[in-house]
Amino acid sequence: MATEVRVETESELERTLGLRAALAIGIGTMIGAGIFVFPGIAAGRAGLAATASFGIGAVIALLVALPASELATAMPKSGGGYYFVSRGFGTLPGCVVGISLWIGLVFASAFYLVGFGEYAAAIVGTGGGNVVVGVALLGAVVLTGVSVGGTERAGDLQNVIVTLLLGILAAFLTYGTLDSLGVIGATSPPERFAPHGAWPVLTTAALVFTSYLGFVQVATVAGDIRDPGRNLPIAMVGSVLVVGVLYVTMIYVSTAAFGSARLAELGETAPVEVARSYVGTPGAIAILVAGLLATVSSANASILSASRAIYALSNDALLPDEAGRLNRRYSTPHVAILLAGGPVIVLVLFGPVETLAEVASFLHLVMYGLICLTLIELRRSDPDWYDPVFRAPGYPVLPAIGALASFGLIAFMAPASQVVGLLVLATAAGWYLLYGREVSLRGVHG
Amino acid sequence: MSPDPDASRSVGADPTRFRVLVPIDASRDVEPSPHLYRLLEAFDPVVLGYYPIPEQTTPEQARGEFEDEAVDRVEGVLAPLLADRAGVESLLVFTPDRVETIERVAEEYACDAVLAPGAIERLERVLVPVRGGTNVGRIVAFVDALVEEVTVGVTLLHVAPEEDRREESELVLRGARERLVEQGLDPGLFDLEVRVADRPIPAIAEVAATHDAVVIGETEPSIRDRLLGDRPERLVEAVGCPVLIVRRDHDESVSGSETS
Numbered sequence: 209m210a211t212e213v214r215v216e217t218e219s220e221l222e223r224t225l226g227l228r229a230a231l232a233i234g235i236g237t238m239i240g241a242g243i244f245v246f247p248g249i250a251a252g253r254a255g256l257a258a259t260a261s262f263g264i265g266a267v268i269a270l271l272v273a274l275p276a277s278e279l280a281t282a283m284p285k286s287g288g289g290y291y292f293v294s295r296g297f298g299t300l301p302g303c304v305v306g307i308s309l310w311i312g313l314v315f316a317s318a319f320y321l322v323g324f325g326e327y328a329a330a331i332v333g334t335g336g337g338n339v340v341v342g343v344a345l346l347g348a349v350v351l352t353g354v355s356v357g358g359t360e361r362a363g364d365l366q367n368v369i370v371t372l373l374l375g376i377l378a379a380f381l382t383y384g385t386l387d388s389l390g391v392i393g394a395t396s397p398p399e400r401f402a403p404h405g406a407w408p409v410l411t412t413a414a415l416v417f418t419s420y421l422g423f424v425q426v427a428t429v430a431g432d433i434r435d436p437g438r439n440l441p442i443a444m445v446g447s448v449l450v451v452g453v454l455y456v457t458m459i460y461v462s463t464a465a466f467g468s469a470r471l472a473e474l475g476e477t478a479p480v481e482v483a484r485s486y487v488g489t490p491g492a493i494a495i496l497v498a499g500l501l502a503t504v505s506s507a508n509a510s511i512l513s514a515s516r517a518i519y520a521l522s523n524d525a526l527l528p529d530e531a532g533r534l535n536r537r538y539s540t541p542h543v544a545i546l547l548a549g550g551p552v553i554v555l556v557l558f559g560p561v562e563t564l565a566e567v568a569s570f571l572h573l574v575m576y577g578l579i580c581l582t583l584i585e586l587r588r589s590d591p592d593w594y595d596p597v598f599r600a601p602g603y604p605v606l607p608a609i610g611a612l613a614s615f616g617l618i619a620f621m622a623p624a625s626q627v628v629g630l631l632v633l634a635t636a637a638g639w640y641l642l643y644g645r646e647v648s649l650r651g652v653h654g
Numbered sequence: 655m656s657p658d659p660d661a662s663r664s665v666g667a668d669p670t671r672f673r674v675l676v677p678i679d680a681s682r683d684v685e686p687s688p689h690l691y692r693l694l695e696a697f698d699p700v701v702l703g704y705y706p707i708p709e710q711t712t713p714e715q716a717r718g719e720f721e722d723e724a725v726d727r728v729e730g731v732l733a734p735l736l737a738d739r740a741g742v743e744s745l746l747v748f749t750p751d752r753v754e755t756i757e758r759v760a761e762e763y764a765c766d767a768v769l770a771p772g773a774i775e776r777l778e779r780v781l782v783p784v785r786g787g788t789n790v791g792r793i794v795a796f797v798d799a800l801v802e803e804v805t806v807g808v809t810l811l812h813v814a815p816e817e818d819r820r821e822e823s824e825l826v827l828r829g830a831r832e833r834l835v836e837q838g839l840d841p842g843l844f845d846l847e848v849r850v851a852d853r854p855i856p857a858i859a860e861v862a863a864t865h866d867a868v869v870i871g872e873t874e875p876s877i878r879d880r881l882l883g884d885r886p887e888r889l890v891e892a893v894g895c896p897v898l899i900v901r902r903d904h905d906e907s908v909s910g911s912e913t914s
Contacts, residue, residue, distance in 0.1 A: 217701075217729055217732070219745070219746040219748065220748070221748050221749075222751065222758070286714055356710075432713060519715050533719070540710045541710060545710065
């Protein structure tokens with residue numbers, strides 16, 4: 209106590225994520241309920257052209273991934289999209305994006321958990337809605353509890369899960385593709401590409417876009433990534449490409465196996481039956497296991513991302529300080545995790561799968577569009593602090609198309625989802641008027 | 655992030671002295687023993703406070719909340735070291751991976767050894783397991799630096815795989831002692847001991863029980879080490895006292911330039 213020696217001990221943050229880990233975060237967050245739950249629903253709506261719906265999603269995700277990479281190398285903050293938009297356009301758009309990111313991730317997480325419930329119910333063999341909801345609820349409670357209690361080196365587990373998932377999917381899809389092309393077994397009769405016309409292709413694209421929501425999560429860990437100028441864009445673009453190829457192939461293989469009408473009847477766990485038809489019971493088991501792993505890891509990643517968004521908001525005084533506090537015992541952001549996990553529990557109880565998925569996409573797409581516009585705004589005004597290591601190609605055309613496409617996709621959603629999405633946006637704006645009007649964020653970066 | 659072990663980092667550093675990395679857990683209250691400080695008198699310490707953070711928490715967030723208290727802890731450990739030195743290098747790192755941080759900082763600050771903490775109640779005898787072969791030179795130089803500054807008894811230990819290779823082991827140990835005595839050290843300080851055992855780590859741990867600290871060399875990780883965990887790491891787990899791990903000769907041109 210008496211010593212007056214005071215040395216300047218500087219503090220640093222360790223960058224522990226290499227390219228593989230960053231890719232695993234992107235891929236692990238994305239490969240979730242989307243690929244395992246949607247094939248039946250999507251093929252029922254759009255036929256074989258559901259492949260195009262997933263393709264459209266991939267293109268939009270890529271258009272957003274490039275600007276998001278640039279912004280993340282200039283602002284490697286855990287707030288991700290919220291941080292970019294609030295610094296580019298100011299507090300009101302920032303607050304709306306931050307809160308919609310939080311709520312959007314809550315919807316996404318609930319959607320993944322319902323998918324998890326569907327797969328668990330398929331194992332038990334009862335298609336009852338109660339089993340699905342019960343398992344999903346349990347999942348939400350356990351994930352929230354585990355997140356508060358702290359996990360050590362869960363990143364390694366994430367890598368293992370993603371590797372396993374990719375292995376199962378690659379093996380299954382390669383086999384299925386070869387089979388349906390007639391290389392092995394008999395050729396399947398080709399199906400009409402878009403039996404219901406072009407409109408359902410677009411509405412399906414809006415529905416299944418949830419399958420791509422993970423890639424911007426890579427931006428929220430930009431501060432932990434080594435050599436971000438190189439690894440960040442590769443991880444974002446690469447993970448979108450990888451999952452995009454998997455999704456499109458999955459739809460193709462599924463429709464080749466059963467035809468879209470039969471797929472639609474099989475519903476949420478259609479891929480299990482597809483796998484059974486190709487490789488028998490072992491295939492069905494592999495896909496069941498993959499479905500369980502994928503949905504639960506996506507749900508977990510979304511809860512954690514939501515808690516990061518909440519921390520970012522609280523750090524900017526748009527939410528009370530308490531929301532960003534860390535637990536002294538576990539060093540985890542327990543309040544933020546509860547604010548993310550709690551609403552998931554409620555949504556699991558009430559939301560139908562399609563609405564959960566679309567509202568999640570709605571809220572993310574608003575942010576994605578604004579991310580593209582933020583890039584344009586910052587390149588145009590070029591503030592001193594804006595110094596990205598990576599520069600997105602195609603300025604200003606590509607980001608402009610990215611913004612248009614993101615906002616445009618919202619138009620193809622079901623009215624109920626649009627209403628819920630708009631209500632969240634309005635509530636977020638209301639919160640700004642109530643709580644955040646004093647806060648000034650535009651151009652503040654440090 | 656760029657590794658630049660330049661002059662600004664070597665406050666009061668003496669290039670002829672060995673640099674020892676002293677990692678401490680900055681998330682807990684720590685009060686190192688005075689004997690540990692005596693052990694460090696022979697070296698230029700670099701104090702690394704690491705703050706372990708779980709997956710759920712961003713390093714940024716942990717720094718925002720815990721930086722002040724963590725800096726206080728690091729500087730609490732630092733204060734006694736400053737009593738007889740012009741300056742001591744120190745840093746605080748918020749990290750999800752302690753081991754990775756220790757390795758990176760040891761490399762960046764060009765440390766010759768890393769101190770693995772342990773209980774120390776006195777400082778009278780130090781155990782130095784010698785493996786023979788390539789790393790003897792570095793360990794001997796390190797032990798020489800230690801004994802020059804801090805008078806302690808040293809047990810040089812070699813673990814022979816079988817009884818009829820005992821003589822070989824004695825030769826290795828006598829060679830090591832000779833080199834130390836050539837440096838002007840009192841031969842009476844050194845005891846030589848050969849143990850015969852299949853597995854070296856339990857044997858070393860057993861001898862270490864009657865010693866106050868251990869100095870070992872970092873090994874090239876063999877396949878076996880990769881599978882079972884690094885050898886020094888397993889030894890650190892097996893002994894209770896502080897272990898100074900002397901690092902391999904690091905070629906500056908090869909390592910530490912992955913980032914930038």
